[in-house]
Amino acid sequence: MGRAPFTRRAPFTRRDGAEALYVLAGLPSAVAGLLYAAVAVVVGGALSVTRVGGPATAVALRGARALGALRLGAAARLLGERIEPDARGGARAFLHLLVQPLVTALGLAAVYATWLCGAVLLTYPVQLRFGLNEITSRDASGTPRHGLHVGGLYFDTPASSLVVAGFGLALLVAAPWVVRAAVRADLAAARALLGVRAEDGRIRDLEESRSFAVEDTAATLRRIERDLHDGAQVRLVALTMHLAMLRETLPADAPEAVRDMVDAAHGDARAAIAELRELVRGIHPPTLDKGLDVALATLAARSPVPAEIRTELPVRPAAAIESIAYFCVAELLANAGKHAAATRVLIEAAQPGGTGLRVRVTDDGRGGARVRAGGGLAGLSDRARTVDGTVHVDSPPGGPTVVTVVLPLRP
Missing domain, CATH: 3.30.565.10 (Histidine kinase-like ATPase, C-terminal domain)
Incomplete structure (x- = not known):
């Protein structure tokens, strides 16, 4: 069965934790990719005027594909999202190194604004009760106030702290959907820049079909060549030998017309053998x-x-x-x-x-x-x-x- 639609997925499942972990795991990958892209651009630009510029570019693109494969591996292991990598998409893989920091930043912002902030706000009453919240400010009259405040509103009483906790609970409830949207953007970028595109897949299928047809044709021609060589050619050689023996064993008083016919048949058989050998070489040279x-x-x-x-x-x-x-x-x-x-x-x-x-x-x-x-x-x-x-x-x-x-x- 397919995965539940995006808007109908229940929150707080194992998938939600995996998605948050996937976002966090993208941070070192994004930093490494961005550094790699910067070094590749600088070194590639310096070498572009030399003879090794082309090979250096090929190596850089191959490295970009390798880094992209790590991200696809994380998606497969953590999310079960298997994206077939494009083995020839070097330029698109390099572009992904530049795009990944953006989508990773989006995912980290989603995790911070929902899971982290939601957890902190949900526990705000406990923080206030035991003096764990160190936010201190002064109100309009100059009176010191301890606790969270937004604009002119202060949440430093037990009752108001419950409002903050309720907002934190709402963030936690919304967190799976918000993070899921960020993860989908990340996966969409991976599919578009690292995966095999639909048209590429069709081209590959056509190439495989063509390869099979070409190989099958070559095998058929080899089989025809062997059949002609081991079958028809052998029979023609035997016929030529028999006609030669018949010519030698004709009685001396045999009519000249008979000798001419045997000689003509012998000559035609030898010509047929020569033509068959040329045909065999034209089909598949042994x-x-x-x-x-x-x-x-x-x-x-x-x-x-x-x-x-x-x-x-x-x-x-x-x-x-x-x-x-x-x-x-x-x-x-x-x-x-x-x-x-x-x-x-x-x-x-x-x-x-x-x-x-x-x-x-x-x-x-x-x-x-x-x-x-x-x-x-x-x-x-x-x-x-x-x-x-x-x-x-x-x-x-x-x-x-x-x-x-x-x-x-x-x-």
């Missing part, structure tokens, strides 16, 4: 099973233009990413041989920062390559875009042509 570095080395060895390869791949990308990278390089090598009149090609594959895959193909051809609708480079861009990848072409007239493909490690 060399990709050994890793992208091995597959790219195989492409470089078969390249129509002499190719040098440099790879640094400490983490193996997903199979779908490897497949996209492979076919991009294959297309670029074919372009270098057919259109660029290149004499040398350099293939580079690396994982800068360990966050993605960067494949760069450079040729010394005539240059002038452009991304045109329906062209090969446009096809590469479309292929990369299916996993949020990019293709950048730098090909001035006269060359060289540098095509950089950037892909995530996982779709």
